[in-house]
Amino acid sequence: MKLKQLSVFLENKPGRLRELCALLADNNINMITISLADTEQFGILRLIVSDCEAAKNILEEKGFVAKITEVIAVEVNDEPGGLRDVLQVEEAAGISVEYMYAFTIKSGENAVLLFRFDDMDKAVDALQSTGFKVLDSVALFQRTDG
Amino acid sequence: MHAQWNDRESLVHPSSAPDYIREEQLRSLQLQRLRAITRHAYENQALFRERMDETGVSPDDIQTLEDIRKLPFTQKTDLRDTYPYGLFAVPMNEVVRLHASSGTTGKPIVVAYTNEDIEVWKEVMVRSFACAGLHSGDIIQNAYGYGLFTGGLGAHYGAEALGATVIPISGGNSERQIMVMRDFGTTAICATPSYFLHLIEYAEKMGIKWEDLPLRAGIFGAEPWTDEMRKYIEEKTGIKALDIYGLSEIIGPGVGMACEQQEGLHIFEDHFMIEIVDPVTDEAMPDGEEGELIITTLSKKAMPVMRYRTHDITSIIAEKCGCGRTIRRINRIARRSDDMFIIRGVNVFPSQVEAALLKVEETLPHYQIVLTRDGGMDQMEVQVEVTANVFTDTVRGVEAVHKQLSDAIAHILGIRVKLKLVEPNTIERSMGKAKRVIDNRQND
Numbered sequence: 001m002k003l004k005q006l007s008v009f010l011e012n013k014p015g016r017l018r019e020l021c022a023l024l025a026d027n028n029i030n031m032i033t034i035s036l037a038d039t040e041q042f043g044i045l046r047l048i049v050s051d052c053e054a055a056k057n058i059l060e061e062k063g064f065v066a067k068i069t070e071v072i073a074v075e076v077n078d079e080p081g082g083l084r085d086v087l088q089v090e091e092a093a094g095i096s097v098e099y100m101y102a103f104t105i106k107s108g109e110n111a112v113l114l115f116r117f118d119d120m121d122k123a124v125d126a127l128q129s130t131g132f133k134v135l136d137s138v139a140l141f142q143r144t145d146g
Numbered sequence: 147m148h149a150q151w152n153d154r155e156s157l158v159h160p161s162s163a164p165d166y167i168r169e170e171q172l173r174s175l176q177l178q179r180l181r182a183i184t185r186h187a188y189e190n191q192a193l194f195r196e197r198m199d200e201t202g203v204s205p206d207d208i209q210t211l212e213d214i215r216k217l218p219f220t221q222k223t224d225l226r227d228t229y230p231y232g233l234f235a236v237p238m239n240e241v242v243r244l245h246a247s248s249g250t251t252g253k254p255i256v257v258a259y260t261n262e263d264i265e266v267w268k269e270v271m272v273r274s275f276a277c278a279g280l281h282s283g284d285i286i287q288n289a290y291g292y293g294l295f296t297g298g299l300g301a302h303y304g305a306e307a308l309g310a311t312v313i314p315i316s317g318g319n320s321e322r323q324i325m326v327m328r329d330f331g332t333t334a335i336c337a338t339p340s341y342f343l344h345l346i347e348y349a350e351k352m353g354i355k356w357e358d359l360p361l362r363a364g365i366f367g368a369e370p371w372t373d374e375m376r377k378y379i380e381e382k383t384g385i386k387a388l389d390i391y392g393l394s395e396i397i398g399p400g401v402g403m404a405c406e407q408q409e410g411l412h413i414f415e416d417h418f419m420i421e422i423v424d425p426v427t428d429e430a431m432p433d434g435e436e437g438e439l440i441i442t443t444l445s446k447k448a449m450p451v452m453r454y455r456t457h458d459i460t461s462i463i464a465e466k467c468g469c470g471r472t473i474r475r476i477n478r479i480a481r482r483s484d485d486m487f488i489i490r491g492v493n494v495f496p497s498q499v500e501a502a503l504l505k506v507e508e509t510l511p512h513y514q515i516v517l518t519r520d521g522g523m524d525q526m527e528v529q530v531e532v533t534a535n536v537f538t539d540t541v542r543g544v545e546a547v548h549k550q551l552s553d554a555i556a557h558i559l560g561i562r563v564k565l566k567l568v569e570p571n572t573i574e575r576s577m578g579k580a581k582r583v584i585d586n587r588q589n590d
Binding site for chain 1 (some may be wrong): 532533534537538539540541542544545548566567568569570571572
């Protein structure tokens with residue numbers, strides 16, 4: 001029930017992010033969502049794309065360091081307290097968030113929260129046993145294509 | 147003056163090869179040759195004669211090998227100042243070949259060979275290849291540059307004289323190098339270590355597996371490299387990475403070579419006399435102690451070079467080598483006294499940075515040092531390319547790698563310098579000698 005994410009190392013220099021986006025655009029790869037973690041020295045770009053493997057190969061060919069990683073996608077109602085409820089479950093299970101980002105689905109009233117937890121398997125169990133909707137790639141793409 | 151060696155077996159077989167000569171015999175041969183070459187240089191090289199006359203030393207004063215210390219040193223600038231032919235010691239019609247340095251730091255240096263010199267060069271290259279365990283039947287891919295640079299032709303003639311098959315591919319065109327290596331069944335390659343690193347990357351990209359290739363040895367030289375780099379190459383490819391030493395000023399490659407024991411480099415002492423001196427006081431250093439390597443050509447006719455200051459820092463290994471060769475060894479040259487730069491009062495050699503980076507578990511061989519001057523202070527930044535195996539998806543993970551590398555460098559240098567992780571392939575790949583230090587300091 002984990003979702004494939006593409007993580008890319010970016011050196012802090014002008015134009016680098018644009019080059020990456022152009023590469024994906026030229027190859028007709030759609031970004032479902034994107035998040036950029038930046039430090040003084042470098043950035044880590046995290047992407048959910050339509051074809052993770054293809055995107056990775058395209059980027060590596062052009063000299064990017066890219067890696068396929070896993071996140072957990074949780075669908076919640078787009079209303080106050082949506083994130084809090086998820087965090088409460090994980091906190092109760094003794095799991096910490098390493099990073100997260102979120103986006104809303106254009107056709108509905110729901111939001112998708114993407115998490116990297118320190119214990120991914122335990123996190124999925126905790127969420128599912130408390131009735132949260134954890135999305136795999138099929139479910140996610142069904143919602144975003146619509 | 148030197149023994150004829152029509153039969154290459156006699157050059158490499160322990161019962162007859164000069165590498166296994168008895169010590170007393172070697173020293174007496176050296177003395178005989180030293181006396182002859184001193185006289186030859188004195189009679190035919192104006193600069194040498196002037197310097198000898200100034201100090202009142204005559205060739206007859208060379209009675210023992212220690213008397214070499216009475217002779218004047220030759221500096222690299224002497225070769226530049228006499229550009230192009232000023233140090234030639236034979237008439238031009240006896241010179242059969244010229245080579246030259248690239249001259250990136252000024253006027254190039256021109257070196258000359260008689261027919262006999264070329265034979266000596268071939269001989270020491272045959273002996274070098276023999277040190278690497280190569281023989282007739284081997285297929286040697288020569289990726290040293292052909293042309294004025296001594297590496298290409300030196301290795302080429304030596305490999306042919308050994309009876310091996312030579313692939314004169316020269317440097318560059320990495321895809322073709324890999325293809326040839328695979329399709330022609332290359333068993334040994336000659337290249338600069340930094341270029342071979344580049345080929346390792348390339349092969350990976352092409353999906354080539356090293357265990358599928360018959361390649362078993364690499365003869366790597368023409369630039370300083372570390373033992374850590376050797377281990378990296380050997381672990382990556384499963385070949386033996388052997389260090390060859392040489393200088394254009396002396397003859398080219400083939401002054402010294404690591405044998406399969408891989409503990410230092412044997413110097414072909416019957417043709418090259420070595421000394422180690424303190425680079426500042428010029429005093430002779432005892433065996434085992436580090437100093438500047440000084441080389442005297444004992445057989446070279448066209449352009450003898452007496453007591454050449456190599457600026458290479460090493461020490462003599464006096465103990466006998468496990469391979470049975472009696473000629474002495476020097477330790478791997480990872481430092482040159484003129485590579486050194488000073489940052490915040492600390493002497494830094496690029497090789498120290500290389501050793502530090504490769505000591506960190508997830509090895510990162512592609513690096514560069516950038517020197518800048520900021521408000522009168524010299525700054526040093528080490529740029530290291532990130533590879534997929536060290537890149538983790540979290541900021542914490544990447545910062546941990548950064549810290550690990552930064553700590554390793556600080557540990558070796560004793561000062562903390564800036565470290566920057568850069569994307570792959572942003573550091574320029576060299577087809578020949580790697581440029582490890584970019585000096586952007588203005589001379590103001």
